[in-house]
Amino acid sequence: MAYVYGLMAYLNGLPWQVRSEPELKLRWIIDVAPCLDPKHPQAMPHTRTVLEPVKVILQMLAKESTGEVARTAKTSVHLVNSLLHQ
Secondary structure (H helix, E strand, C coil), X not given: CHHHHHHHHHHHHHHHHCCCCHHHHHHHHHHHHHHCCCCCCCCHHXXXXXXXXXXXXXXXXXXXXXXXXXXXXXXXXXXXXXXXXX
16 A cells, blocks of 8 residues: 555655646646545545645635636635545
8 A cells, every 4th residue: 555655655746846837737737636535544544634735835826816727726616625524
């Protein structure tokens, strides 16, 4: 189950770098986040601490951006939010 830690670690660091190539990184979030199971025993203790800051950064990006980046950031916010509320 090392993939759980790998996905969480990558998802945790990705938003901090999202200003560089935002389209690519937002697409990655949209593609990979649904693969996370926030109720998985190994993910559960880390889900909120990883996803809350990710959500905040994505919300800021959505407000500061325009066009496709803003739309994709908003979609990413909704996705992360849905993971937080499972």
